[in-house]
Amino acid sequence: MSAARPKAGRVFADGLLRNNPVFVQVLGICSTLAVTNVFENTLVMCIGLVFTTGLSNFSLSLLRSMIPGRIRMIVETLVIASWVIVFDIIIKATLPEISKALGAYVGLIITNCIVMGRAEAFALANKPLISMADGIANGLGYSWVLLAVAFVRELLGSGSILGARVLGEWWTNWNIMVMAPGGFFVLAILIWIVRGRMERNKEGAR
Amino acid sequence: MTEISVLSIFLAAVFTNNILLTNYLGMCSFLAVSSEVKASAGLGMAVTFVMAVTSVLNWIVEHHILVPLDLVYMRYIVYIIVIAAFVQLVEMIIERVSESLYSALGIFLPLITVNCAILGATLFIAIREYTLPQAAAYGAGGGLGWALAIVAMAGIRQKMARARVPRGLSGAGISLVITGIMALAFIGFSGMIRIN
Incomplete structure (x- = not known):
């Protein structure tokens, strides 16, 4: 990656903050938001997402001159689905309990718009290694947001982090945080905070 | 899972286990399209139709091709191919048969292949080991539930257009808040039926 290093730094800054897939593009919250009521599950899903975006960007970039435009999508x-299958088999073998808890959601990484979006927007026009960096950067940019959501939801909803109780007995669990609406509210508030900051920094940006 | 009646699966898929409001599936097109009632209704119809049919198709593929051949680990690829092929087929048929239907639904069809809700419904059916009638009920109900949510959302957003929303919250943020409140309202149905 040495030749591409100056660009790689920029790619990472874009993926993590400036062009963060969740805050700026509001893409791909589908498959992962559902598991954010437990921090540990979210962590595994995020690893899966980084794995898939990175490797599918890499392999699609390798194939880019061979893919006919019409059947591009x-x-x-199919390439993305193959990588998801690989990931699914890996966690089935190594973390069977989490794999069971995640259920259908691992498969849904395939239809996560970020993976496809990065393939379309970046991998088809750039060299393999930098594409992989872009995939990983966007995957990480997405992951930190989702992990933040999961942190808040598990802390307030169960009084624990990674299954370990951190708030004392006095804490009454907010059941709403474990249920579906909690995810919507926490993500909305997070988007509000970050976008509010961005707008204050940069006038005229949407 | 054979003990749950088909009707209760259908109702649960529409209300208590709404695929959008409890499983967060189909959020991308939900947020992108739900600013107008008419377009939302069109997309909702298309999703309902495709989800109902592909749920059944994928059930048949799962039980008559993948399981006998011991290829269950290939599920994801096969499902997505079935969905993509079906969507393409429907698009071609509609284009030939009805001009007005094509202009109403046609633009949404390509979007549907990558709609997580369609693949999600199929995967839930496979994992919960539904029977064929149950799968059909879940597919139709899930689609209808999604359509219900997106049309309701579009109605609310049209009313919201003139409301004053804090700057950082406008757009996606306020949509998520509204969706959250809708999800809260739908929890009210959960006394009715519960499937998992």
Whole structure:
């Protein structure tokens, strides 16, 4: 990656903050938001997402001159699906309990818009290694947001982090945080905070 | 899972286990399209139709092709191919048969292949080991529930257009808050039926 290093730094800054997939593009919250009521599950899902975006960007970038434009989307989907299968098999073998808890959601990484979006927007126009960096950066940019949501939801909803009780007995669990609406509210508040900051920094940006 | 009646699966898929409001599936197109009632209704119809049919198709593929051949680990790829092929087919048929239907639904069809809700419904059916009638009920109900949510959301957003929203919250943020409140309202149905 040495030749691409100056660009790689920029790619990471973009993925993590300036062009963060969740805050700026509001993409791909589908599959992962559902598991954010437990921090540990979210962590595994995020690893899966970084794995998939990174490797599918890499392999699609390798294939980019061979993919005919008309069937581009379906080829992308199939490559992404293959990597998700690989990830699914890995966690089934290493973390069977979490794999069971995640259930269908691992498979849904395939339809996560970020993976496809990065393939379309970046991998098809750039070299393999920098594409992989872009995939990982966007995956990480997405992950930190989702992990923040999971942190708040598990802390307030169960009084614990990673299954270990951190708030004392006096704490009454907010059941709403474990249920679906909690995820919507926490993400909305997070988006509000970050976008409010961005707008104050940069006038005229949407 | 054979003991749950088909009707209760259908109702649960529409209300208590709404695929958008409890499983967060289909959020991307939900947030992108739900600013107008008419377009939302069109997309809702298309999703309902595709989800109902692909749920059944994928059930047949799962039980008559993947399981006998011991290829269950290939599920994701096969499902997505079935969905993509079906969507393409429907698009071609609608284009030939009805001009007005094509202009109403046609633009949404390509979006649907990557709609997480469609693949999600199929995967839930496979994991919960539904029977064929249950799968059909879940697919139709899930689609209808999604359509209900997006049309309701579009109605609310049209009313919201003139409301004054704090700057950082406008757009996606306020949509998520509204969706959260809708999800809260839908929890009210949960006394009715519960499936998991």
